[in-house]
Amino acid sequence: RRVHGVDYIPIRVSDWLLPMVAELSVMDVVCLSAPSQVNDDAFTWSATTDSVFIDSRNGIALMKEPGSFSIIFKRDNLSSNKEALELQKHINVIPVSKVTVETHSTDYVSNSHNSYQLDVRFFSDGSASTEVKPSTYGNCSTSSLNSMMVHTLPFACRCWFPDSRSLQIIQPSVFPKFDPTVKRFVCSVTMETKSPVVAASLSTNLNIQVTLPGNGKNQPTISSDVIELPFYPKFMLATPTLSLSSTQPVVTLRLVTTQTLAKSIQIAESVPGWVSLGAYLYNSEDSTLSVPVYAREISQHGSSPLQLTVSSTTTGQSQTVSVSYGGGPMLSPIPHGSSVSGSLLTPSLSGTFSASDVWFFLTMVLFTVIGIGIGYVYMKQSIDTKPQQRSFLSPSFNSGRWATSSQDGSFLQSSGYQQRSPSNNQSVHLWSTGYGPKDGARSSSHGSF
Numbered sequence: 001r002r003v004h005g006v007d008y009i010p011i012r013v014s015d016w017l018l019p020m021v022a023e024l025s026v027m028d029v030v031c032l033s034a035p036s037q038v039n040d041d042a043f044t045w046s047a048t049t050d051s052v053f054i055d056s057r058n059g060i061a062l063m064k065e066p067g068s069f070s071i072i073f074k075r076d077n078l079s080s081n082k083e084a085l086e087l088q089k090h091i092n093v094i095p096v097s098k099v100t101v102e103t104h105s106t107d108y109v110s111n112s113h114n115s116y117q118l119d120v121r122f123f124s125d126g127s128a129s130t131e132v133k134p135s136t137y138g139n140c141s142t143s144s145l146n147s148m149m150v151h152t153l154p155f156a157c158r159c160w161f162p163d164s165r166s167l168q169i170i171q172p173s174v175f176p177k178f179d180p181t182v183k184r185f186v187c188s189v190t191m192e193t194k195s196p197v198v199a200a201s202l203s204t205n206l207n208i209q210v211t212l213p214g215n216g217k218n219q220p221t222i223s224s225d226v227i228e229l230p231f232y233p234k235f236m237l238a239t240p241t242l243s244l245s246s247t248q249p250v251v252t253l254r255l256v257t258t259q260t261l262a263k264s265i266q267i268a269e270s271v272p273g274w275v276s277l278g279a280y281l282y283n284s285e286d287s288t289l290s291v292p293v294y295a296r297e298i299s300q301h302g303s304s305p306l307q308l309t310v311s312s313t314t315t316g317q318s319q320t321v322s323v324s325y326g327g328g329p330m331l332s333p334i335p336h337g338s339s340v341s342g343s344l345l346t347p348s349l350s351g352t353f354s355a356s357d358v359w360f361f362l363t364m365v366l367f368t369v370i371g372i373g374i375g376y377v378y379m380k381q382s383i384d385t386k387p388q389q390r391s392f393l394s395p396s397f398n399s400g401r402w403a404t405s406s407q408d409g410s411f412l413q414s415s416g417y418q419q420r421s422p423s424n425n426q427s428v429h430l431w432s433t434g435y436g437p438k439d440g441a442r443s444s445s446h447g448s449f
Contacts (some may be wrong), residue, residue, distance in 0.1 A: 031138035032059035053075035145180035157187035201287030
């Protein structure tokens with residue numbers, strides 16, 4: 001050692017800043033870290049360019065533009081027992097050549113849910129067989145990634161309906177975000193319903209596209225393919241409450257929905273055996289699904305509340321219908337034994353009929369037969385007593401006379417005709433007078449042509 005000399009000891013510091021990656025792509029997220037022996041609250045993170053967003057406290061960095069720069073880890077605050085220290089890491093960022101929107105398990109969108117998230121993936125520029133690079137590098141915790149939530153991201157999400165009418169009913173909105181739970185960029189889609197009843201019958205698709213704008217630094221503007229997702233609207237109950245009674249043992253449950261969703265509607269009762277369901281009937285003209293609800297020995301269960309749960313197996317939407325019973329002895333309603341849940345085209349009507357059901361059916365048949373018999377007797381009497389006076393005229397204009405006869409063959413007293421002869425038209429007036437064959441009622445008829 002020399003008195004005025006200085007000894008230099010080489011210390012390798014290039015690997016102290018993690019992760020050990022020298023090349024990244026635009027839109028990559030890096031969670032920087034340093035060894036614990038040099039990491040404390042006095043250190044801050046920064047970069048030599050504004051082409052990267054970096055959180056000065058936790059070291060979360062987002063590559064926004066291509067280029068080369070250095071990450072700096074520096075202790076700014078000096079104390080008696082701590083010396084100034086600065087570490088740097090050089091990084092090269094390359095452009096992105098492709099962006100995609102991935103639906104994964106999202107097969108549709110609906111206004112029955114709060115929001116949908118579609119994954120956005122960026123492909124790095126390179127060979128023809130481009131591979132997807134991971135979105136994040138380093139030891140990234142969910143809490144540290146929350147800082148990305150408040151940062152304005154450089155890509156844009158766009159969504160629209162193909163027809164303008166749908167936009168007047170449903171207003172979709174989409175915005176880009178970083179989801180710290182899955183550590184990916186996503187497009188978050190929400191729906192604002194302007195007209196719930198009209199929207200329930202809306203059948204359309206939602207188009208979604210992502211664009212990464214160019215920045216003039218070797219990063220061109222790139223857009224994803226347009227993703228088309230079917231839109232399934234939230235169904236609306238036209239009858240939110242139902243009322244059954246001894247005089248009204250059958251009511252109809254109605255809801256507004258599309259024909260596609262109507263096939264996924266299921267109905268379940270809170271207390272099994274209280275009601276039965278008839279066949280599902282869909283009316284495409286007003287987009288209404290009607291389901292008959294039959295009372296079924298409700299009086300035996302007292303006055304406990306009954307609810308029907310209407311749900312869609314496609315969208316997962318579920319709504320409750322309250323059913324009240326007016327009391328009194330219940331007539332034996334039909335059908336008995338119908339399944340409470342079924343489908344639009346194949347309602348289940350399996351089951352057995354009780355003795356009360358058979359008695360009710362036979363009573364209805366007897367009343368029907370008696371009604372037909374009374375109607376037949378009344379009609380027969382009307383035919384026998386009503387005069388038959390339909391006439392058949394046989395005009396004979398040469399003689400100025402004609403003969404008329406009634407339907408039963410009796411002759412009526414006849415008269416003649418009177419003719420006016422304008423230059424181009426003829427007007428003939430006919431008249432007749434006679435008597436009915438049975439009651440002697442006097443009748444007359446006249447006409448002109």
